[in-house]
Amino acid sequence: MYMIGVILLILVCAAIVAGIYLNVTARAAAVGRQIQEMQVRVYGYHYLTSDEGDGIVPIEELEQKIANLTSQLANLTSYQVMQERVKDLNLEPIDAEHIQYMEVPGYIDRQTTSLAPPPEPIVVNAYSIDPQFKESLFDWVVNQVNLAARYFNEVQP
Known part of the structure; x- marks a missing residue:
């Protein structure tokens, strides 16, 4: 113990x-x-x-700069920083009832991009399929068994 x-x-x-x-x-x-x-x-x-x-900036340095800029952007758009901006500019929150939307002449709204054509139904013509390819697996196995049985029947004396 x-x-x-x-x-x-x-x-x-x-x-x-x-x-x-x-x-x-x-x-x-x-x-x-x-x-x-x-x-x-x-x-x-x-x-x-x-x-x-040769004046070429390596990928690692670019990735680090991008990461630094992303973190700076995240800091600038954080809730605390935005609240400080609101206080500095003497802005006040308003209700949705007091908001007025106006139409700007010449403004083109964003349009969704479609990279592919719209889908169309695919019609398969059953008459053009070769008869050899219409056989199911079960039919193929049955045909192979029958073929083997014929060979065995021919071999018997």
């Missing part, structure tokens, strides 16, 4: 050490990635690869 307790204590200690190791490793990886992102922002992608470019 004493031995089981010692083994369990060793296992628990090993699990705690492994958990701490994983936590430290994950933090180090996250900090390393942040450092790389900062280097790319400051020096560009070529600093990390020591690659002298």
